[in-house]
Amino acid sequence: MNHPVVIVGASMGGLRTAESLRRFGYLGPITVIGEEAHKPYNRPPLSKEVLANEVTHEAVAFEERAATADVNWVLGTRAVSLDQEHNTVTDSSGMVHPYSALVIATGLRPKRLNLANGDLAGRHALRTLDDAINLRAELTPGADVVIVGGGFIGCEVAATAARLGCDVTVIHHSAHPMLRPLGTELARQMQLRHEAEGVRFLLNRSVVGVSGDSRIREVQIDDGSSIKCDVLIEAVGSDSNTEWLESTNIDLSDGVLVDSAMRAISTSGDFIPNVYAIGDVARFANPIFDDVPRRVEHWNIPTETAKRATSVIAAQLNEDEKLEKLLQDQFKPVPSFWSDQYDIHLLAFGSLSLSDTVTLVAGDVTGECVFEYHRGDQLVGVCGIGMRSVVQSYRAKFI
């Protein structure tokens, strides 16, 4: 009867789930199944330090704690199916893992462009350490680097590649890079700062094709033009890793729908006993903003959702009488994110992309500055370049 808690996904969310289970007093067995061969590591450096230097897994690995020394890591293995009736997960080696509680932490993978000639060498996406190591080998001085997608990842990679001496072009679907989250004034300013570093932008444009022999040599743009390309980096968003759950009745319309206790919700709207989801793949409502469930791809969310899920799981498995009260608690983590591009440090709290108006409230956009993001009368976010103490002082307004 003493089946392990099985965590599917061995990235930061999976690790924080294991650690947090121990912190909440769960002493039983824990199994973590992960597709990558590496133990959990920190992803933010992948678009920066790891691309610029010789960085090993050891340098980015999360420190291991004594409390989780007995976790059973099943790495280099994917979960392929979930049997809800028998409470088991089957992995790609055919092993069946019975669980007392299941935590889905499978996260996202990069979307890829759908291109004829798609098997040419020189195409990259960036999500894993191995992706970063492969890309690093190609970012040589003078290389023509084309980045499709001017979001945060695309812009961070553009900054790193420009500083490495590459000739960088960013192709983006809207009028400025990072426009949707940052708003026009800040997004335009970030564009200017990139351009001052030599990055070229093709805006309101998309890629329609690639050509070359065995490697990519040219990228075709939707205005009929072509540009030289040695390295193509596709930073065009992500898809949820939920295919292995498709035979279940879980609501997978965008990631895994969960309630405020991170319990998976079925297509008929009921919570599923003993199945939870956390991290990038979990779609939950945040009462700070409204009651609309959304997936949140910020770095602090795996840790926050892991904490929430494990407080409930530990209480459930330990038959703790606090469980009922715990389930009544609101879950409203303050989204927090940052981005480093050159020496520019962006720091933000809240959910900028929900806003309809953006207002400069401190500083000067050409130097250090702070912007407020409102939806109607409601403050939904704050973002600054520098001026950290001012930006930080806003966090309390969301709690």
Add this chain to the structure above:
Amino acid sequence: MIKVEVDMTKCQHYGQCVFEAPDIFRLNSDDKLEYTAEADDSERANIEAAIDVCPMQAIHIVE
């Protein structure tokens, strides 16, 4: 006592740790991180939470 160490070659002064362990970490008037290197054992949970939220993974407890 717990000994806290921040690798200042990694620290980017994001200040996320300040919210988790305000008695240990703070940003000074130049927005740079300052911290107290020795803490009472009762601070362990807060310091571990600060370690978890550090984007650069620059904070360590020296055992």
